[in-house]
Structure formats: structure tokens, C-alpha cells
Amino acid sequence: MKLRNLTERFLENLAEAVDSLSVGSTPSSLNPTIAVLSALVLTGTAAFSYGFALPALILAISVVLVLLAHSSVRQWTKILLFVSVWVALVSAPLPFITPGKSIAVLSLGLIELGVSFEGLNEMIAFISRTTAAAAIFTSFASAMGWRRIVNGLEGLRMPGQFGLFLNLSIIHIPLFLRETAKMLSARESRIVRKIRIREVWRVLSTVVGDLLLRGYERSWRLEKAINARSFIPLEPSLKTPSTAMGIKDFLLLFISLCILTLGVLSVV
Amino acid sequence: MREGSLLTVKNIHFRYPGNVQVLNGASFSAERGEVVAIIGSNGSGKTTLLLIAAGLLDPQNGLVLLGEKPLREQLPEARKKIGLVFQDPNDQLFNPTVYDEIAFTLRQLLSSEEEVERKVRQVAQKLKLGNLLARPPFKLSMGEKRRVTLASVLAYDPDILLLDEPTANLSVKYVEETEQVIMNAKNAGKAVVIASHDVEFVANVSDRVYIINEGSMQGGSNAKSILTDESMLKFADMRPxxxxxxxxxxxxxxxxxxxxxxxxxxxxxxxxxxxxxxxxxxxxxxx
The missing domain is CATH 1.10.287 (Helix Hairpins)
Known part of the structure; x- marks a missing residue:
């Protein structure tokens, strides 16, 4: 596979993922404020939990949420696998550096590395915590979409400017990723003879500078566009109609608080 | 310069940071129920002039009058009276859906979401956007994006429409639709200012024409007299x-x-x- 195709495919897939996350899977009937509050509570509980029971429970809840919301299970699983592999790499030294009962010894030439039971336990607990936290947050994100998450954060009294910035980021990240792919193609189309990979990279790396300039240009125009339609001296807000609380919201909040209580009790 | 114009731009001098002089004493005016075109080649200062006319840039010298008073003294409320449509719709669209894009200004002006929704649907229907309201604007075609930018401005019914290159990258069908929107605005008593290098389009819609070149302006009389004057058009590297x-x-x-x-x-x-x-x-x- 050619490098260019791989890069372009990566950029396009990333843009597609951000796009799909910004809209969400189905029009959710959940109150965004309650859903975001629950997402934060459950993510926090998963991230700071001890042992395996709570992460496993939260992982199960996220699976149920993904299935109920008819989100793309494949995409969600891809994200989880990516997170798990990444965390496994980061936590790989733990079994070797944590003191404790040695269960195996790895011989690497002159060096011998001892694998401790406590370290292995730490590593697995870390992976499960992180995966569960990522799983629950992405399940909410894929069900609600970033846009409703921003609405929820606004409902939690987040400053209006922050909401606007988040919304703009959600819209502009895919645009810039696609623009980058186009710029790479435009540059590569002008490499008309066979040159060394180092030279190719030198040409392609100029995209970074161009992206910065384009980013500045676009943000300058965007500021003008927002100002042109802002009639009041206050910062513009992207308010949307509020959704009333229903039985589903109460149930979700109740489950989240129960899990938080379980988490706190397990620590105490 | 005409007395009693709705928008008067007088002797504007403007330079960007880095000492890039863009406008050198540019002036124009627009009255109710007329379409004024500013034609000139790329980089002649049309866009900057429109940004200044909309009160989005401050000139180093010169004055913009909205009615009788300086525009600067009436901001930001005066923006309700001026609708600016950017050349590139991607610069103007920043809301997650077409509905939110049209509703952005209405939410600042109207008190209830029901009123906002009614008005959004009304404008969307007029500009054939009814089936696109839930779509993200960035996923639309260029012609559709252009219609969304027009709808987002027409929604708050401004007295003055400033259109920057309204036909850029548009197919014939959309150009004709844009012409119709401009004629409707003119018939509704609005002042329409178009910055363009599309002489054919300008000939179709404008009542008066100004020519801009390197920040200086000429003309301002009726479209026929300007667009048939080859020496005048040559001033801005344009053709009849x-x-x-x-x-x-x-x-x-x-x-x-x-x-x-x-x-x-x-x-x-x-x-x-x-x-x-x-x-x-x-x-x-x-x-």
C-alpha cells in the first residue's frame, strides 16, 4: 500500500469518525444535561475505581447503551480496541517495575527482568479502568453526538464561549483533516520524478505551515462572520431548545449515582 | 455621492498589517430599492470594502454612514440592518445544522423558540431548503451552501444586503436563483450591494455600477453607461x-x-x- 493512500485514508476516516460523532446515532430522547452528568459520573467512577468489578459493570452498561441507541457497534469496538492496545503499551513496564511476588523471569541477553504478580495485577486493573472509562464515554458520545454533549455541558452551566469553541472545533476538525488530505494530494501530484523518501517528506511536511496559515485565515473570516450576525454586545450563544426530564433520565441518573456510591464504598 | 442614501461609504483608506494598502479613497452609496454593483478584478479590494461597509473592519481614514449617522456609533445593533454574505460559504457557516445556521440571528431577536422555528421554516421554504434543515451545512453542495448563507441573512430581513461574489463557483441554475433572490430583495425596497467580477451577472441585475482597481473607484452611474464604456472597464482590467x-x-x-x-x-x-x-x-x- 502506498504511503499517500494510507495517510489519506487515515485522514478521511478520522474526519468521518468526528463527523459521525458530532451528529450521534439516533435522535436521542434523553435530556442532554442529565446524560452528560451521568456520562461524567460513570467515566469518573470507572477511571478512579479499584479492582475489576466496577469497570466490568460499567463496561456492561456501555454495551447496553450502545445496543439501545443503535450506535455502530463496529466503530465503537474499534475505538475500544485502539484504547486497550494503547494503554497496554503504556502500562507494559508495570509488571517489571512493581515490587512483589515474582511469577516469571524474562531473559534478554545480559539482562533478566522479573515479572511480579502485583505488577501484572496493576497492569490489568489499569487497562480495565481505562477501557471501561473510554467505553462508557464513547457510548454516550456515539448515542448523543458531540453537539448534544455540548448542549449538556451548557446545561451544566459551562461558560457560553467554551460551548461555542467546542462546537466550532467539532465542525472545523473534519474540514481541516480533509483539507490536509487535499493539500497532500496537490503536493504529491507535482512530484513528477522519482525522488528519495526524505525529499518526499520534506515536500509533504510543508503542509504543516500551510495549515497554520489557512487556519489563521479561516478563523479571521469566521470571527467576522460571527460578528456580522451578532446584534447584542454579549458573546453569541448556540442555544437550542431544552428538553424536559423524563423517566429515562431519572433512571439513568439513579443508576449512575448508585454506581458512584458503590465506587465510593469500595474505596472506603 | 448621493444625498439621503441608506448606506454611504466615503473616501475609505485601508491597509492591512504589514503595510499592505488595499483601499485608496474608495466611495460608494446605495439607496433603497436599487442594486449597486462594485466590479473589479481579483485582489482589487472589493471584499475589504464590503467588510468595512458592514462595520467589521475599521478604516484608517474615511467614513461609513448608515442613514445619516456614522455606522460605528450604531454598532452592534445596526448589524440588524446589514446582511453580509461572504464569498466562500465555508467561511460563513459555523453552526451544526442548517436549522441552527438560519436560527442563529433569530434567537437573538425573537423571544420564543416557536417563533424562531416558524420563521426558519418560512425562510427555508422560500429558498428551497426545507428538506435540508437537519443536515450539517458542511455536507451540502456549493449551491446549497450558498442558499443557506443567503437564508441565514434573509431570515432577519436586513435593509441592506452586501453580497461578495455571489456567483462564484455556482452553476447556471444557482446563478439564476441568486438573480431571483436579488430582484426580490430589490422589489422589497432593500439596498443590494454586489461585489463581483462577473460582468454578465452584474449586467443582468444591477442598476448602478462602480469600478474598483487597486483600491480606487470610478463610475457610479447607470449600469449601461458603465458596462459599455470600454475605457472605464479597462481601468479595472475588465471586459464588456x-x-x-x-x-x-x-x-x-x-x-x-x-x-x-x-x-x-x-x-x-x-x-x-x-x-x-x-x-x-x-x-x-x-x-
């Missing part, structure tokens, strides 16, 4: 409308100086009628 060029190449003289196909059709129909009438007169004389 295609119909005029064709007549010149074919060495066909027309006293009416038609700028558009419509003008040409009318002129040729007029000639046919005149010929018929004169031949009838000759026949009756012979009898």
Missing part, C-alpha cells in the same frame, strides 16, 4: 459583457447597446417591428 463583445466582433451596430441576451432579444424584436411598420407604410404609400 459577452453580448456587446459579440456584436463588436460581428460588426453589428445596435443603438440600444444590449448588455444581456434579454436586451438583445428585445432590441431585435423592436427592429423587426420597426421594419414591419416601415414596409407597411411604404406599401400603403404605393397604393
Amino acid at each position: 459583457p459577452l453580448v456587446l463583445q459579440t456584436l463588436k466582433v460581428l460588426r453589428l451596430e445596435s443603438h440600444d447597446n444590449p448588455l444581456t441576451i434579454k436586451d438583445l432579444t428585445e432590441a431585435s424584436n423592436g427592429n423587426t417591428h420597426r421594419k414591419q411598420r416601415s414596409s407597411q407604410t411604404q406599401r400603403s404609400k404605393r397604393r
